[in-house]
Amino acid sequence: MSRRTPPPSPDQPMARFAGRLATGLREVTHDPAALEHGGLWAVAHDFEGRLTCARFADVRPDPAPPATDRWHGPDPASWHSSLDADAYRAGVRRIREHIAAGEVYQANLCRVLSAPLPDPDRTDIDALTGLLAAHNPAPYAGTIRLPEHGVEIATASPELYLARRGRTVRSGPIKGTGRTEDDLLDKDHAENVMIVDLVRNDLGRVCGTGTVTVPDLCAVEKHPGLVHLVSTVEGTLRPGAGWAELFAATFPPGSVTGAPKSSALRIIRDLETAPRGPYCGAIGWVDADRGEAELAVGIRSFWIERPRTGAPLLKFGTGAGITWDSDPDREWRETELKAARLVAIASTGSPETPETPEGASRR
Numbered sequence: 001m002s003r004r005t006p007p008p009s010p011d012q013p014m015a016r017f018a019g020r021l022a023t024g025l026r027e028v029t030h031d032p033a034a035l036e037h038g039g040l041w042a043v044a045h046d047f048e049g050r051l052t053c054a055r056f057a058d059v060r061p062d063p064a065p066p067a068t069d070r071w072h073g074p075d076p077a078s079w080h081s082s083l084d085a086d087a088y089r090a091g092v093r094r095i096r097e098h099i100a101a102g103e104v105y106q107a108n109l110c111r112v113l114s115a116p117l118p119d120p121d122r123t124d125i126d127a128l129t130g131l132l133a134a135h136n137p138a139p140y141a142g143t144i145r146l147p148e149h150g151v152e153i154a155t156a157s158p159e160l161y162l163a164r165r166g167r168t169v170r171s172g173p174i175k176g177t178g179r180t181e182d183d184l185l186d187k188d189h190a191e192n193v194m195i196v197d198l199v200r201n202d203l204g205r206v207c208g209t210g211t212v213t214v215p216d217l218c219a220v221e222k223h224p225g226l227v228h229l230v231s232t233v234e235g236t237l238r239p240g241a242g243w244a245e246l247f248a249a250t251f252p253p254g255s256v257t258g259a260p261k262s263s264a265l266r267i268i269r270d271l272e273t274a275p276r277g278p279y280c281g282a283i284g285w286v287d288a289d290r291g292e293a294e295l296a297v298g299i300r301s302f303w304i305e306r307p308r309t310g311a312p313l314l315k316f317g318t319g320a321g322i323t324w325d326s327d328p329d330r331e332w333r334e335t336e337l338k339a340a341r342l343v344a345i346a347s348t349g350s351p352e353t354p355e356t357p358e359g360a361s362r363r
Helices: 030-036 084-099 125-135 186-204 244-249 262-271 328-346 358-359
Strands: 014-017 020-029 040-045 053-059 105-115 142-146 151-155 162-167 168-172 174-178 213-223 226-236 282-287 292-297 301-305 313-322
Touching: 014 053, 014 125, 014 282, 030 040, 030 053, 030 244, 040 142, 053 142, 084 262, 084 313, 084 328, 105 186, 105 262, 105 328, 125 142, 125 151, 125 328, 142 282, 162 213, 162 282, 168 186, 174 186, 174 328, 186 213, 186 226, 186 244, 292 328, 313 328, 328 358
Parallel strands: none
Antiparallel strands: 014 020, 014 142, 020 053, 040 053, 040 282, 105 313, 142 151, 151 301, 162 168, 162 292, 168 226, 174 226, 213 226, 282 292, 301 313
């Protein structure tokens, strides 16, 4: 049986992924080439392009979640959304106009929720990871805590951006969300296939000719409170290609941008009113000594921003992929479904709460 280890102090840099706790920060860099040169790295790649790579000296098994008495979440009624319901629905209609004009086939529309944290002494992001592990376990869950570098992230991501084993790379794009499998529509399957094609093209820019395959297409995965359609795309890196080339070819992840990616990114910049930050970026670990890595798409993720004055802010992103068949009301409800359980856990320590993000996000 694994024995719980005392959690690092809240101001100590650390990372927690895949049942391992990393401490003893050695260096922080923004150069992806460093990920090829040895060591265990935690990686946070913001949607807007800021890359932070932190190498740690000490890594030990630590599967137990940390104590949660270092976390006091926000008032459930204090959450504010960067786009309210009316603005979000208007954005869906605008994307459909872009689709009708032939500019894009699909685009993700996202909003960022934020709330002040009431007790600055109980804002340990790793303690929030413990709460999420207890109430919303996820395959790519983890923590990156680098207070002096402005990185404090707790993720419960279900989606694989990139895994690497030697020269083999794999991606697991998610498209299609419902409360149950019966909620999934033909639109969800079509959207998944569209993004799989985009991911195949992205990996094809950095993988050997003929090596990119799709082992699984539109598999149904069950997660707490919802289901997803998930596909798998694999390829073999061509000689000389490393992390710098992988990021250049595939970032931001196709499942949270749209197709064509360049057009979708332009539309996202026009319609969204807040930076996504770690949300929809990449979060995870790289073991350069073993040639292994797992980077998640930064969905179902919380992060803390600490302004010079005022209370720290807890943030969380949610969104949906918009196609021609999208209904504005249904897409808004999908963003609510993705947020409600996790925001409740962060706010109250329980997945149940009398007020969902819908009520808060209209403010």
